[in-house]
Amino acid sequence: MARHQEKVNTGLGRIYDLAGHMRQGTALATLLDVARAAGVSKATASRALQRPELVAEATRLRVQEAADRLGFHPNAAARALTTGRTGLIGLIVPTLSNPFFAPLVMGAQQAAEETESHLLIAVSEYHAQREAALADRLSEQADGLIMVTPVGTDTALRERFRRRPLVLVDRQVGRLPAVVADTAAGLTELLDHLLAQGHRDIAYVSGPADSWADEQRRTALTAQASAAGARVRVLGPLPPTFDAGIEASRALPDDATAVLAYNSYLTLGLLHGLGAAGRRVPEDVSLAAADDLSTLSATTPPVTALDVPLQEAGALAVTRLHELLDGHRRTVTSRLPAAPVLRASTAPPRGRR
Amino acid sequence: MARHQEKVNTGLGRIYDLAGHMRQGTALATLLDVARAAGVSKATASRALQRPELVAEATRLRVQEAADRLGFHPNAAARALTTGRTGLIGLIVPTLSNPFFAPLVMGAQQAAEETESHLLIAVSEYHAQREAALADRLSEQADGLIMVTPVGTDTALRERFRRRPLVLVDRQVGRLPAVVADTAAGLTELLDHLLAQGHRDIAYVSGPADSWADEQRRTALTAQASAAGARVRVLGPLPPTFDAGIEASRALPDDATAVLAYNSYLTLGLLHGLGAAGRRVPEDVSLAAADDLSTLSATTPPVTALDVPLQEAGALAVTRLHELLDGHRRTVTSRLPAAPVLRASTAPPRGRR
DNA sequence: CCGGTCTCTGAAACCGGTTGCAGAGACCGG
DNA sequence: CCGGTCTCTGCAACCGGTTTCAGAGACCGG
Numbered sequence: 001m002a003r004h005q006e007k008v009n010t011g012l013g014r015i016y017d018l019a020g021h022m023r024q025g026t027a028l029a030t031l032l033d034v035a036r037a038a039g040v041s042k043a044t045a046s047r048a049l050q051r052p053e054l055v056a057e058a059t060r061l062r063v064q065e066a067a068d069r070l071g072f073h074p075n076a077a078a079r080a081l082t083t084g085r086t087g088l089i090g091l092i093v094p095t096l097s098n099p100f101f102a103p104l105v106m107g108a109q110q111a112a113e114e115t116e117s118h119l120l121i122a123v124s125e126y127h128a129q130r131e132a133a134l135a136d137r138l139s140e141q142a143d144g145l146i147m148v149t150p151v152g153t154d155t156a157l158r159e160r161f162r163r164r165p166l167v168l169v170d171r172q173v174g175r176l177p178a179v180v181a182d183t184a185a186g187l188t189e190l191l192d193h194l195l196a197q198g199h200r201d202i203a204y205v206s207g208p209a210d211s212w213a214d215e216q217r218r219t220a221l222t223a224q225a226s227a228a229g230a231r232v233r234v235l236g237p238l239p240p241t242f243d244a245g246i247e248a249s250r251a252l253p254d255d256a257t258a259v260l261a262y263n264s265y266l267t268l269g270l271l272h273g274l275g276a277a278g279r280r281v282p283e284d285v286s287l288a289a290a291d292d293l294s295t296l297s298a299t300t301p302p303v304t305a306l307d308v309p310l311q312e313a314g315a316l317a318v319t320r321l322h323e324l325l326d327g328h329r330r331t332v333t334s335r336l337p338a339a340p341v342l343r344a345s346t347a348p349p350r351g352r353r
Numbered sequence: 354m355a356r357h358q359e360k361v362n363t364g365l366g367r368i369y370d371l372a373g374h375m376r377q378g379t380a381l382a383t384l385l386d387v388a389r390a391a392g393v394s395k396a397t398a399s400r401a402l403q404r405p406e407l408v409a410e411a412t413r414l415r416v417q418e419a420a421d422r423l424g425f426h427p428n429a430a431a432r433a434l435t436t437g438r439t440g441l442i443g444l445i446v447p448t449l450s451n452p453f454f455a456p457l458v459m460g461a462q463q464a465a466e467e468t469e470s471h472l473l474i475a476v477s478e479y480h481a482q483r484e485a486a487l488a489d490r491l492s493e494q495a496d497g498l499i500m501v502t503p504v505g506t507d508t509a510l511r512e513r514f515r516r517r518p519l520v521l522v523d524r525q526v527g528r529l530p531a532v533v534a535d536t537a538a539g540l541t542e543l544l545d546h547l548l549a550q551g552h553r554d555i556a557y558v559s560g561p562a563d564s565w566a567d568e569q570r571r572t573a574l575t576a577q578a579s580a581a582g583a584r585v586r587v588l589g590p591l592p593p594t595f596d597a598g599i600e601a602s603r604a605l606p607d608d609a610t611a612v613l614a615y616n617s618y619l620t621l622g623l624l625h626g627l628g629a630a631g632r633r634v635p636e637d638v639s640l641a642a643a644d645d646l647s648t649l650s651a652t653t654p655p656v657t658a659l660d661v662p663l664q665e666a667g668a669l670a671v672t673r674l675h676e677l678l679d680g681h682r683r684t685v686t687s688r689l690p691a692a693p694v695l696r697a698s699t700a701p702p703r704g705r706r
Numbered sequence: 707c708c709g710g711t712c713t714c715t716g717a718a719a720c721c722g723g724t725t726g727c728a729g730a731g732a733c734c735g736g
Numbered sequence: 737c738c739g740g741t742c743t744c745t746g747c748a749a750c751c752g753g754t755t756t757c758a759g760a761g762a763c764c765g766g
Contacts, residue, residue, distance in 0.1 A: 031723060041746045046724060056744060076494045077433035078722035081751045086430060088473070088494070096455035106449050109476050113487075118494060120441070121474045123462050134466075141429045141441070141471060275653075295648055298595055298621060300628075384753060394716045399754060409714060431752035434721045 029070035037066035049074075087117045089321060090138030090145040094126045098240075099293050100263070100310065101148070104169065107314030108146065115322055117143075126208075128152050139164050143325055146317045147171075150211045165324040167317045171212050177324060178333045179317045181308040183213065183290060184220045186338030190260070190288055190306060191221060193340060195228050197348040199258040199286065205248045205270065206236035207262030214262055217290055221260065238266065245269015249277060257349035258286035264293035267303055271345075282347035292341060301344035308338045382423035390419035402427075440470045442674060443491030443498040447479045451593075452646050453616070453663065454501070457522065460667030461499065468675055470496075479561075481505050492517050496678055499670045500524075503564045518677040520670045524565050530677060531686045532670045534661040536566065536643060537573045539691030543613070543641055543659060544574060546693060548581050550701040552611040552639065558601045558623065559589035560615030567615055570643055574613070591619065598622015602630060610702035611639035617646035620656055624698075635700035645694060654697035661691045 035045035040059060047054045048063035055063075066072075080086040089112055093101045105121065112119050120142050124131035128151040135145060144165030149157070154173045160166055161176050168178040194202060204221055207214040218234055225232040235251055238244040245266040250273060252259060261267040267289035274281055281287045281301060289296060292305035316334055388398035393412060400407045401416035408416075419425075433439040442465055446454045458474065465472050473495050477484035481504040488498060497518030502510070507526045513519055514529050521531040547555060557574055560567040571587055578585040588604055591597040598619040603626060605612065614620040620642035627634055634640045634654060642649060645658035669687055 030721095042723080043725075043747075044745055047745090050724080054744080059744080073493050075434070075722050077430045077439060078751090079724080080430035081428070081434055081722080081753085082724045084751080096449070096459050097452070099450070099452050099455070102449035102452070102455060105474070106476055109474065113475075118491065119474050120471050121458070121462065122466075122471070123459050138471065140426050272653075298625060300625075383751095395753080396717080396755080397715055400715090403754080407714080412714080428752050431721090432754080434723085434752080435754045437721080 028075075029067075029072045031072070031074065033070055034063060034067045034072050037070060038062040085143050085325075086141060088120050088142040089117055089318060090120045090122065090135070090142035092122045092124055092131060092134055092138065092145065092147045092149065094124050094148065094150060096123060098265070100291060103310040104148065104314040107311035107316075108318050109314075110311075111315035111318035115318070117318075117322075124149065124151070126151055128156075132156065135160060144321045146321055150208070150213065165321060167321045167324065169313055169317050172333055175332075177320050179313050179320060180333060180335055181310075181313060181338045182335045183306060183308065183338045184216055186306045186308075186340055187217055187220060187260075187290060188224055190290075190304070190340040191224055193304075193342065194258050194260075194286065194288070194346065195225075195230055197286070197346065199349055200230040201253075201256050202230060202232050202258045202260060203252055203256040204232050204234050205238065205245070205259060205261040205266050206234055207238065207240045207266070209237035211237075211262075217262070232260075236262070238262075241265050242269040242272070245271075246273035246276075249273025249279075252285075256285065258288070258346070260288050260290060263291050264289050264296055264305070267296065267305075268299070271299055271303065281345050284350070286346040286349070288340075288346055297341075297343065303345040304343045305341050306338050307341045309336050312336055381428075382420075382425045384425070384427065386423055387416060387420045387425050390423060391415040438496055438678075439494060441473050441495040442470055442671060443473045443475065443488070443495035445475045445477055445484060445487055445491065445498065445500045445502065447477050447501065447503060449476060451618070453644060456663040457501065457667040460664035460669075461671050462667075463664075464668035464671035468671070470671075470675075477502065477504070479504055481509075485509065488513060497674045499674055503561070503566065518674060520674045520677070522666055522670050525686055528685075530673050532666050532673060533686060533688055534663075534666060534691045535688045536659060536661065536691045537569060539659045539661075539693055540570055540573060540613075540643060541577055543643075543657070543693040544577055546695065547611050547613075547639065547641070547699065548578075548583055550639070550699065552702055553583040554606075554609050555583060555585050555611045555613060556605055556609040557585050557587050558591065558598070558612060558614040558619050559587055560591065560593045560619070562590035564590075564615075570615070585613075589615070591615075594618050595622040595625070598624075599626035599629075602626025602632075605638075609638065611641070611699070613641050613643060616644050617642050617649055617658070620649065620658075621652070624652055624656065634698050637703070639699040639702070641693075641699055650694075650696065656698040657696045658694050659691050660694045662689050665689055 031045050032042055035042045038045060040063060044055060044059060045063050048060045049067060052060050091105065091108055093105065096102065109119050120138055122134040122138055124134060131149060131152055135147065138145060146167045146169060148169040149171055157168065157173050157176065166176065168176055170180055172178050172180055202225060204218060206218055221232050233253060233256065235248050238248060240263045242265050246269040248266060249270045259270060261270055267287065270287060271281060274285065279285055288304040290306050292307045296303040296305045313336055320334065384398050385395055388395045391398060393416060397408060397412060398416050401413045402420060405413050444458065444461055446458065449455065462472050473491055475487040475491055477487060484502060484505055488500065491498060499520045499522060501522040502524055510521065510526050510529065519529065521529055523533055525531050525533055555578060557571060559571055574585045586606060586609065588601050591601060593616045595618050599622045601619060602623045612623060614623055620640065623640060624634060627638065632638055641657040643659050645660045649656040649658050666689055673687065
């Protein structure tokens with residue numbers, strides 16, 4: 001008890017003092033307190049809790065009991081200081097207002113939970129410089145970083161990886177560890193489906209100019225289409241927004257019988273814009289998205305989309321990061337399958353029915 | 354240099370060793386390194402960086418220069434150990450897959466950034482027990498907690514507040530510090546609007562049974578309506594989902610001329626369900642939501658809703674928490690205005706046009 | 707020229723854990 | 737019965753900062 005009287009005069013104590021009205025006597029027990037209560041040394045107490053196999057069963061029990069009784073919670077900072085591990089994982093996403101990232105974060109969080117670690121989150125707002133600053137600051141506190149960064153240059157990421165364990169999501173840079181959805185394969189399937197339905201003139205409404213994923217999709221689609229004797233015309237680049245989708249619907253060539261869009265927002269905008277312009281989906285034109293927000297299943301008509309396993313991606317990124325932290329050198333890229341979900345918005349073109 | 358050779362044999366060193374392939378010589382400079390490089394003691398170096406007014410300008414410059422040159426970043430754990438502040442804020446939300454919470458998190462994150470702190474995020478999945486466990490674990494690492502907890506009992510929250518600085522969001526428990534959207538006032542306005550349009554028979558589609566906010570809304574609405582000589586019939590409780598909304602649309606009494614729903618999901622479901630049943634919005638029945646997701650503005654027709662300033666709420670919660678941490682005793686509840694956004698989904702009832 | 711104040715600096719303690727090392731017994735085989 | 741191994745425990749160092757305390761000079765007025 002006297003202990004805490006003393007503490008009030010230290011720098012730490014002052015904080016407690018001011019906030020004291022909410023601490024009502026319950027004081028934070030330290031390892032030393034536990035050790036004393038159990039009649040052992042700090043070292044033994046520590047071992048009893050961390051490496052039980054090193055102490056006699058009887059002592060272990062005494063220590064455990066004392067710890068429980070005192071409500072002992074090891075001080076994370078102190079532990080981090082010696083072990084060099086904070087148990088924190090930095091996660092940087094471009095935004096959260098795009099529901100695309102929510103399941104990703106949730107997946108990551110669940111995986112982190114299972115490994116007794118926590119998620120430090122930051123939002124880059126698609127801004128490379130901001131992102132870099134955030135990453136630097138997070139690095140100081142976290143054991144490693146998970147970044148989903150459509151912006152940010154390859155070299156910057158390489159450099160960052162050299163300093164700190166890093167896992168990329170939805171982005172590939174050389175051999176850096178990464179988790180990517182295999183949208184390419186999924187899109188191939190989706191395009192196959194459209195081709196099989198008889199579409200020969202397809203528009204791709206592309207996303208932001210600097211998006212890595214978008215470029216991948218564009219080239220893959222164009223190549224595949226021309227190989228099949230069809231053509232893909234690219235609209236854009238465009239910001240990935242609802243409004244841009246409306247705009248795109250106006251620029252859409254009349255003879256295109258199907259439209260693929262970079263993401264769900266553009267798709268929703270297109271759906272809206274097409275409807276307003278009197279072009280019916282799928283009667284006049286088929287529509288599909290290269291990702292899948294839940295809203296796409298609730299529109300009229302529901303929109304064919306690519307189901308990207310975001311939650312798994314988030315979880316997997318955490319797993320990969322832990323592998324890195326534990327020294328496994330497997331720095332491979334993990335690919336997650338992205339399967340098309342066929343809905344009512346795609347149908348054979350007019351002439352073919 | 355020799356220093357780091359030595360370190361390889363310590364516990365810490367071993368980690369570096371294994372991950373060493375990514376650290377390529379660049380070693381983390383410690384305060385001691387900086388001090389030596391500047392020809393001063395650790396103490397002076399620390400002061401030069403933290404409390405510049407305490408050292409001579411010349412030394413300050415030397416130290417600063419040395420720190421920059423060595424790329425010094427203070428070790429967060431070490432600092433936390435002495436200061437008792439980790440600079441981390443725990444944030445617990447029920448879910449992220451409901452876009453409702455995304456702006457909240459982003460607002461909080463931005464505010465945290467401005468105060469040099471970081472956000473530790475966890476997802477309770479509306480599960481009280483899970484939430485409690487997460488809160489316990491976050492408490493160990495964070496200076497304080499922000500919880501948006503529709504579940505979780507008053508007493509548990511009170512108890513938690515006694516142990517750690519805590520700010521509630523969208524929930525009020527006694528005098529605990531909280532940030533709430535004044536949906537009551539907003540709803541009042543909304544209902545006034547409906548009443549003014551001539552609606553006298555209004556349905557409220559309520560949310561989860563254990564939701565604090567829902568109860569607030571229900572009672573407020575019922576009271577206000579009866580005072581105005583109208584009636585509000587309550588449907589539910591229901592899970593706050595799209596599907597539940599569809600279901601609700603079937604249970605909707607024929608003579609209700611307007612429907613208010615607990616949240617956007619239910620609203621979207623209702624819109625869909627009403628459409629399918631051939632009841633037109635707003636010609637046959639008006640529709641409004643007690644919160645506002647962006648999708649509501651993109652439906653046909655766009656839906657009248659209550660605009661809740663979520664981003665501000667998140668930011669404000671962080672500010673409040675910092676006030677607590679700094680010892681300000683203002684433990685008041687902050688109310689944020691929630692204003693109705695009138696859109697095409699609400700119109701005078703049939704008889705009144 | 708002297709004592710006192712003020713400014714600046716360094717030594718050392720401290721935060722609360724973890725871990726290398728060595729010593730005390732218990733236990734074992736020869 | 738003795739030396740050696742094995743099990744368990746404690747001491748003390750250490751992680752990397754912050755802060756107290758006291759001392760060394762510079763500076764000042766009398």
